[in-house]
Amino acid sequence: MSGPYLRYAAKRLVQALAVILLAYVFTFVVVSILPGDPITNVLRDPQNGFTEDEIRQIIAAQGLDQPILVQLWTSLSHFLTGDLGLSVRSSRPVTTLIAEVLPSTLVLASSAFAVALLLAATIAYGTQFLPKRFGQGLLRGFPSLFLSVPNFVIGLVLIHVFGFQLGLFRVIAPNSFWATFFAAIALGIPISAQIAEVLIANLDHESGQDYAAVARGRGLGQFRLFAMHLLKPSSLPVVTIVALTIGELLGGSLITETVFGRTGIGSLVQRSVSTQDLPVLQAVVSLAAVVFVLVNLIADLVYPLLDPRVKLVGGPKHRPTTADDSSAGTPQAVTS
Amino acid sequence: MSLIADVHLTASRRLTSLRVPPTVAVSFVIIALVIAWSLAPGLFTSLSPVNGIPADKLLAPGTAHWFGTDHLGRDLYTRVVYGTASSVTSALIAVVIAAVTGGLIGLLSGFFGGWVDIVFARLVDVLLAIPHFLLAVIVVTAIGFDTTNAAIATGVSAVAVFARVMRSEVIKIRQATFVESSFLLGGSRWHILLRHVLPNASRSLLPLAVLQFGLSILVIASLAFLGYGDPPPASDWGLLISIGKDYLKWPWLVYAPAFLTIATVLSVNRISRWLRKTD
Numbered sequence: 001m002s003g004p005y006l007r008y009a010a011k012r013l014v015q016a017l018a019v020i021l022l023a024y025v026f027t028f029v030v031v032s033i034l035p036g037d038p039i040t041n042v043l044r045d046p047q048n049g050f051t052e053d054e055i056r057q058i059i060a061a062q063g064l065d066q067p068i069l070v071q072l073w074t075s076l077s078h079f080l081t082g083d084l085g086l087s088v089r090s091s092r093p094v095t096t097l098i099a100e101v102l103p104s105t106l107v108l109a110s111s112a113f114a115v116a117l118l119l120a121a122t123i124a125y126g127t128q129f130l131p132k133r134f135g136q137g138l139l140r141g142f143p144s145l146f147l148s149v150p151n152f153v154i155g156l157v158l159i160h161v162f163g164f165q166l167g168l169f170r171v172i173a174p175n176s177f178w179a180t181f182f183a184a185i186a187l188g189i190p191i192s193a194q195i196a197e198v199l200i201a202n203l204d205h206e207s208g209q210d211y212a213a214v215a216r217g218r219g220l221g222q223f224r225l226f227a228m229h230l231l232k233p234s235s236l237p238v239v240t241i242v243a244l245t246i247g248e249l250l251g252g253s254l255i256t257e258t259v260f261g262r263t264g265i266g267s268l269v270q271r272s273v274s275t276q277d278l279p280v281l282q283a284v285v286s287l288a289a290v291v292f293v294l295v296n297l298i299a300d301l302v303y304p305l306l307d308p309r310v311k312l313v314g315g316p317k318h319r320p321t322t323a324d325d326s327s328a329g330t331p332q333a334v335t336s
Numbered sequence: 337m338s339l340i341a342d343v344h345l346t347a348s349r350r351l352t353s354l355r356v357p358p359t360v361a362v363s364f365v366i367i368a369l370v371i372a373w374s375l376a377p378g379l380f381t382s383l384s385p386v387n388g389i390p391a392d393k394l395l396a397p398g399t400a401h402w403f404g405t406d407h408l409g410r411d412l413y414t415r416v417v418y419g420t421a422s423s424v425t426s427a428l429i430a431v432v433i434a435a436v437t438g439g440l441i442g443l444l445s446g447f448f449g450g451w452v453d454i455v456f457a458r459l460v461d462v463l464l465a466i467p468h469f470l471l472a473v474i475v476v477t478a479i480g481f482d483t484t485n486a487a488i489a490t491g492v493s494a495v496a497v498f499a500r501v502m503r504s505e506v507i508k509i510r511q512a513t514f515v516e517s518s519f520l521l522g523g524s525r526w527h528i529l530l531r532h533v534l535p536n537a538s539r540s541l542l543p544l545a546v547l548q549f550g551l552s553i554l555v556i557a558s559l560a561f562l563g564y565g566d567p568p569p570a571s572d573w574g575l576l577i578s579i580g581k582d583y584l585k586w587p588w589l590v591y592a593p594a595f596l597t598i599a600t601v602l603s604v605n606r607i608s609r610w611l612r613k614t615d
Binding site for chain 2: 031151152153255269281292
């Protein structure tokens with residue numbers, strides 16, 4: 001742990017906190033300032049049968065009669081203390097609502113993540129062992145095919161083929177092992193494509209390097225070249241890409257849960273959208289941002305320790321101006 | 337003599353650089369067909385996309401009905417053809433919003449640096465931190481459910497990507513020699529920005545915009561699938577698949593529109609990849 005690393009870590013930490021706070025404010029602005037007043041619209045809907053008095057009570061309880069900046073301030077300070085407010089629809093704490101459905105989504109998301117990693121590794125490493133003419137082109141085509149298929153279509157095809165035709169799982173029991181397995185595949189496939197693309201590009205880059213040519217000249221076979229020389233340098237940079245796909249995992253679960261009829265964060269969002277339950281939406285979106293920022297923070301902090309070639313950029317005085325540098329001061333591998 | 341040889345050489349080089357790989361040619365044909373469908377759907381089918389013949393409901397694909405018929409006896413091929421315009425237009429709207437807004441943010445923050453850059457960089461970080469599909473969902477919730485709003489939401493969710501690419505491109509170009517010489521010749525900041533930086537930096541947005549077009553089709557289809565687009569009898573591709581999912585016993589109701597969505601997005605992605613390579 002050297003000085004530059006600690007300075008880099010501190011800077012990334014502050015940045016991460018700032019992004020989380022700003023994400024909360026941003027979501028708040030999007031859901032509350034845009035035209036219409038969905039909360040009172042829903043409350044006044046005669047179907048809900050609230051009396052004028054009850055509506056006034058709910059509005060006061062939610063603090064909706066306050067100026068918007070005051071509302072933002074109260075809700076932000078509550079958010080910081082872990083209080084996410086009450087659901088407009090059910091008047092239950094949002095944290096309880098989320099805690100109820102979170103385990104199911106975690107199971108789905110983590111299995112989908114495992115599927116994505118396995119599939120990406122199979123595709124990318126497979127290209128190293130298939131002959132150029134036969135099979136390799138096909139394998140290289142998979143990522144762009146996967147990225148072109150809407151993930152609800154993958155889900156529907158899996159349900160049709162494995163659920164209806166082969167009878168492997170029953171659609172009415174969405175939490176059974178096989179149903180979860182296929183839901184994870186549906187969610188994991190598009191994500192695997194992004195990881196595989198980066199892996200393949202890295203492998204191509206590394207195998208074109210001088211040291212690879214030297215190793216080949218020394219008579220190393222394809223397998224040993226791959227295992228001893230190419231595997232590590234091409235796979236390490238994927239850590240940061242993998243962290244970026246966490247957002248896709250959260251967004252995609254919205255659709256996959258709907259397709260497979262699972263309860264989870266996705267179905268909670270769906271229900272809250274249709275009932276315009278803004279506090280729940282606000283909470284889910286902010287939590288998604290928190291998860292995304294934290295995962296990426298960890299990836300950015302761990303990565304320089306894993307890969308000694310990384311040069312830390314973005315110190316306080318020296319503002320980097322290289323073209324491929326992002327303003328967030330991400331670590332960059334210097335391989336030239 | 338050498339001059340003629342040179343001219344000949346550049347001409348032939350230009351020809352080889354224009355040579356299109358077969359898969360790209362197929363992609364262009366598919367896209368051309370999709371555009372033709374969206375411009376003049378009436379030329380490709382004589383049936384009605386809204387009114388069906390109840391006696392002909394749920395027929396399997398065949399010579400009379402290429403993609404079969406749906407639960408109301410409507411010809412699915414006709415539905416798909418008429419739904420193309422909406423799917424293509426909304427993806428275009430999304431790309432334009434993302435490219436113009438993102439491009440502007442990237443241009444300003446890359447060119448002016450300093451406070452402008454810091455403020456925009458934080459905004460972009462925030463936009464990137466919220467999963468883009470979730471972002472699209474809350475924006476469309478806030479502005480109301482229809483296909484145009486879904487397109488706007490999709491565009492907003494893609495602003496950050498364009499801003500990032502544009503910013504790094506602008507920073508690269510700002511340091512180029514021709515920009516420096518224009519500055520030394522007395523060019524004002526706005527002159528340099530509009531005459532030199534903008535045209536050069538925008539070029540790199542083209543492959544990204546094409547790629548985003550394909551992605552937008554997918555995101556808008558997903559929003560339509562969840563019911564955040566126009567309600568039936570509209571026939572956006574995502575909505576068709578969504579209706580089809582309730583009739584999985586007649587799988588062509590899902591497979592036909594899904595196949596077209598995939599073919600279109602795959603073609604768009606192939607073209608984008610080719611553009612990036614030839615650039």
